[in-house]
Amino acid sequence: MAPSKIAPLEVKKPASAQPWQRYKVDSQGSTWPQTDWSSFSTLAAIAPPTDGGSLRYATPIEGDPAKGRQLAFDRARGGSCVSCHVLGKDTPPQPGNIGPDLSTVGATRSDDWLFDYVYDPRKLNKTSIMPPWGAHKIMNIPEVRDVVAFLKTLKEPHVFRDPQDNPATRTPPKDTRDNLDATDNPAFFALDRGKSAFNRLGANGKSCASCHASPETAFKTWAGRMPKFEPRLDKVLGVEEFITRHARATTGEEILMQSDDNIGLSIFLHNIANGTPINPDLSNAEAKLAVKRGQDLMQRKLGQLNMACVDCHTKERHANKWARGQYLVEFKGTVAHFPTWRTSRGDIWDIRKRFQWCNVSVRANELPPDARQYGDIELALAAINKGEKVNSPGIRH
Template identity: 50%
Template sequence: MGIKRSGRLATGMVVLVMTAAAAGSALAQPKAPAPLHVEGSAAPEPWKRYGGWNTARWDTYNTLARRDLTPPPGKEIELTGAITGDARKGQELAFSRTRGGGCLACHVMGTSTQEAPGNFAPDLSEIGTAGRTDQWLFNYVFDARVYNPETSMPPWGAHGFYTQDEIRDIVAFLKTLKTPAAFKSALDDPGKRPTPVEDRDALDPFINPAAERIEVGQALAAKTMANGKSCVSCHADPKATFAGWATSMPKWEPRLNKVLGVEEFIYRHAKATLEVDWRMQSTENTDLTIFLHSLSNGREIRVDVSSPEAKAAVERGKSLTETKIGQLNFACVDCHTPEKGALKWLRGQWLGEFRGQLDHFPTWRTSRGSGETWDVRKRFQWCAVQVRANELPPDAKEYGDLEIFLKSLNQGLKLTAPNIRH
C-alpha cells in the first residue's frame, strides 16, 4: 500500500515510513469540501420584501424566475384623423415622476425641460419636426414593441401607466417640440454633465459606516457559540485562511445543484458547524461577509468558471441579463451595455457597464435614507423592484447564475470592499 516497515527503536515501537510515491499521493489528495447545511432556504422565511421599499406587487409581469408572465405586444393601433389632445396636460404627464419616473428620466424635451434630464434615450426636443405620423407617435408611447421588440421604451399604455386619452395628450405635447433645448447649467445638460467619480476613502469608518463592521465581523468570527465552537476553532488565522477567498466566489456547488455565493455559504456553513441561524442579509451574515471580503482587498477577482456546470450557469446568467422583467419591461442589458443605456444618464443617475459593478460589494448605500449595507444579491433585488418587478429571495438560483456571470465579466479587477456608493 506504499508503506514499508523501517525497523525498531529501543522501545520496541515500529517506525512506519512513507515511500516518496505514497507521500506525493497523500499530498495530492483534495481537501474535503467545507461542511454545509444543505436543507431548506438560506433566506428569511417566509420571504418578505424589505421595509421602506415599494410594497406593491407586479404578479402579471415577468420576474427572473418566471419569464412567461408579461403579456406580449398587441398589434399597432390604427387611428382615424389627427390627434388633438391637450398639450399642456401632456407636458404635465411627461414631466411627472409619479408614473414610472416620467419621460425626462430618459429624454431631453425642448426648452421647457426641467432640471437634470437623462440622455438614456434620444433627445426629443425637435420630435415635432421629425415627420412622424400621429399614429406612429401614439403607438410608440402606447407600446413601442409593435415596432421594435427589443426596445428599451416601456410599454406605457399597454402596461397601464397611461390611458389612451392621456397618451393623446402626451402626443399633442410631443408635436409642439420643435426647438433645441436650452440648459441653465452644464449639470442640466446630460451631454456635458461630468461623470461621477467615487474617490472617498471607503475604509475610513468616519466616511463609510460599513467599514466599522469589519471589526464587528472579526469579533463574531472569534466568538464562541452555544455549541462551544467558533469560526476560529477551525480557522485559527482567518486573515491567512481567507485571503483571496472572496475573489473566487461565487462558485458552483454540486451539493446544492446551484451557484453558491459568499453570503449563502456563511449561512449554510455556520449552520452546519456552529449550529447558528445567520440567514442571508441578517446582521450577523452581513457583518461576516464584510469581514471576509475585506480580507481579499487589493486582490484580483478570479472566479472559476471552467467546469461544465459553471459554464452552464454563466450562460444562464447571461440569458437572465437579456430577460425583460417588470411593468417597465427592462432587462439588465438595457441599462448596463453601451449599445443601449450604459455610460449615459437616467435622470441624475449614471448607468455603469457590467464590468466594474461587482468589485465593490458589499457596499454602503448612501441613497437609502441614513444608509445601509447591501450585498450584491440585495442590489439585484433592488434593481427588480425599481423596474416594478417582484424580487426573488436572496438565495434564489437565478441570482446565483446572474452573480457568476457578472463576476466573470469582472475578472482581473481588484476587490475593494466594503465600499460606498450613492
C-alpha cells in the same frame, strides 16, 4: 481548514427568511415600493405577453397638451419621460439621454405614429428599450393621448445654458471618498460586528475561529474566488449564502442572509481578500452552464418597465448615459466593492440586495436573496469582472 476537505454545508433549508417578503423600510427610513408586479416577468418566470393593443388608433389624436406635459414631467409615473429624453424648452433640470432628444419631435412625426410608439414601442422599433406605457398599463389611453398632444407642441431645439445640465456634456460622477478609511465608511462598524460574530460560540459550542484560527491567511483569496457552483445544491453560492449554510452545518448558528451578522461576516471575509483579483472557478461544465444561464437572464426583459440588465449596463445599449441624474455604469467595475455602504439609503447592501433593488427599480418582483437566478447572475458578473481587485467594504451613493 485544509482546502482539500469539502466544507460542510446544510443543503435542505432556504438560506433567507421564508416566505420572502420585500423590505419595507431600510434602517434610514427609506421605503421600498410595495406594489405587486406579479403580472410582469421576473428573473424566475416569464409572464405571458401583454396585449400590445391594435396599433393605428384613430387620428387625429385629441388630447390636452397641458395634462400631457404634466405627465411627461411627473416622476411618479414610471420615472417621467425626462429620465431618458430632453423635451423642449421647458425641460426640467438634469434630463437623461438614454432616449433621443425629442425637442423637435412634434415637427417630424405624425399623431398616430407618436401614439403607437408611446403606447407600445416594440412593434415600431425592436431595439427600443422604452417601457410600453400603454400596453403595460402605466398610462391609460386618454393619458397617452395627452402625452401625444404635448409631444406635438415640441418644435424648437432645446438650448442648454449650462453644459452640466446637458446630458451629452455632463461630467460623470467621481467618488473621492476613501472607502477603506474607517472614519469615512460606516460599513467598518459592520466589519467589527462580523469579526465578533466570527469569534462567538454557536449552539454547538464552537465558533468560526475554532476551525479557522487565522482567518487573515486562510481566507486571503477566498472571497475573490466566490461565487462558486456547488454541486450539493445544484446552484451557485455567493459568500453570503455560503456563510448561512456552512454555519448551520458547523457552529449551529442561524445566520440568515441579509441579517446584520451575515452582512458583517461577509464584509469581514471580503475585506481580508482586499487586493486579490476576482477569479471565480469557471473550469467545470456546471459553472460554464451557470454563466450562460446568468448571461441569458441578463437579457430578459423584466417588470412593468420591460427592461433587461443589458439595456442599461452594456455600452452596446445605454451604459455610460444618464437616467435623469443617475449615471448608468457598465457591468465591469460593479462588483468588487460589495458589500457596500449606500449613503443614499443609510444601509449596507450585499450584491444580492443590489440585484433585488435593480428588479424593483424596473417594477419587477424581486426574488429571495438565495434564489438560484441571482447565483447565476452573480457568477456571470464575476466572470466579466475577472481580474478586478476585491475592494470591500465600498461606498456608493
